[in-house]
Amino acid sequence: MKISRRSFLGQSALGVAAASIVPRHVLGGPKFVPPSEKVNIALVGAGGQGRTNLRALFQEPDAQCIAVADPIEQFSLEAFYYKGMGGRKPVKAEVESHYAQKTPNFRCAEYEDFRAMLEKEKAIDAVLCATPDHLHAYVSIAAMRSGKHVFCEKPLTHNIWEARLVAKVAKETGVATQMGNIGHSRDGIRQTCEWIWDGAIGPVREVHAWVGAGRWNKTLTGLPTDRPPTPPGVNWDLWIGPREPVPYHPAYTPVTWRDFWAFGTGALGDFGCHDMDAACWALDLRAPTTVEAHPAGQMNDDIAPHGELCYYQFGPRNNQPPVRLTWYTGGLKPPCPEEIGELKALPDRGVLFVGDKGLMLCEGAGGPPRLLPLQKTREYKKPPATLPRSKGHHRDWLDACKGGPPASSHFEYAARLTEIVLLGVLSLRTRRKIAWDAENLAARNFPDANPIIRGHYRKGWEIAG
Template structure:
């Protein structure tokens, strides 16, 4: 049994103290350089504790770029769809409810949010209010109001945030801006952006738009928590028409082709042309219903002059619609494949 300290232990002479401490410091431990952060390695003490929410699709790809950090928690409402990600990070604790995850694992430093769009703001806000840094997939939120609330919360809690719009960190996007700023193509007064989404060729689709709600009500898969998947959305019966991936075209869950692809395609144009707020927006589309976005649409934005840059008209097309073919384009030359 370890003896208790006595009064004699407190009456060490300086010589005795030096003798004992010298003996103690002559025994040392050899550790790998990586533990100390040498040779470019990151010390374990400097690694972030990362949690992922919505890890069956894009969230898995996002986490794969963060493996230099500690992946400590994984959350998905469909454990079958996300099984490959749970398997890849066996040390991470699995969850279905992000609220429980944030409550239980206080050591989380940052959260990757890659859920369907209608949950982005709710998961991100919960993390931000706890002082967690957030990387949220595009589109940032399901509405403009939600985006403004997140921006205010991020400023208030002084945390780092980033939206997953990976292409805009590319050298190609920066080079495009430099070409335009250098005047290589002259003043730009008109720009066109298009996508085939939600269509995929003439007869296929990436996700449904322009359709009504399914009438049948199949059973919910055992591995899916349908109530958690719905989250803040109005209650409705489960149907495989909504998930995975196909939720993008439904008003309650996604943002349609414009929201899903526009944040990729608009950004380089806005950056290169230094666009700000439009002075007018005009839209037309195929038939609209209360369940899904239209099958195709055209949206025209008018922007005022910006310094030495002239006014600019920007037109968006989706659903396979395209701008008129330029007269100077050779017959055999393809007019872009997707904007």
């Protein structure tokens, strides 16, 4: 019996039976793409970050984008670092232009609603989710339960309950996953782990991580109050998704949705999965015992602060001592250590490990480590590489889609890192020090935190646990 790839992938529930007919080494196993074939990818969220991810995938000869979904037809990104145009129509045009160089008349499907896309486009193997934070879990879970591999931007989810659920569904479905904290695939973060495990600075008891980012909407003090008309080509109700409706306003999108708790998680959620990553991996950080965050500048129940200072306390782990991690945004930084020496000042973004035997400074987002003062780096006998080096953040995910090893920021790890980040957001939003009960998914000292821990979903957008 001859089974086509399309029919095989479209019948993931029959994967075991199919594998008994066609050998696993040919098909790559249930849900996996044969090594010789292209991974058909659908983009959900055609903003600046979605477009950036697509351009990275354009460099991979065995990946092709066959569908794009976004509730907005087009919008300008000129006011942001992305530049150019976003939205489903410009991104669809860019996709078709790219692939037409080798495949004349290549066509990319276009959808307003990703749910309709998943229903109709049976050839989709994998989904790349680059929506605002409040839709990450909804999109990722729907895709995984449809048997699609998933790459989701960071943070993995908008609330802590979602992070646990996304990890659970990823394990249940067995699909290939990767979160978009691209620094996790750099050599630098692996060197940081190897040096710390080698004892370069002794047991680590403090970590400081900082980034200069702050609020996008500098002058707003809450939700916008004026009511401009909704532009043509914008399905605002669909963009809102699971949140309670608010009138359209350009202060929300593109990009600036990060400022609003209903849709984003502020600078902490935006950068925490990048710049706490090295500490999480190297020190095997899991649930903190307490988290205490303080806003820098104005904040309320609707809008994130201009910056924050956040203290995480972690208990002992596998013969490692307790560690305190301090997070800074909005221009805040730790004090400059005397050992900074010839560097003269801390960088605008970085991570500082404080050990019993010295200091290690890393660039943000997985950058390479340096011992302080720098003379120690020059004298240090560096350990051999023990962690496998990445072939590239997207490349590793594609290989996993084809039955290769899991990508290193798979959803089990990504959910753990995201939960740590979102606990800081929880402390900020509740304005309380949180004593975290990880087993019961609860704040021991503040039961009223539960609505933020678990979120609220309007009718028709609920996520089944």
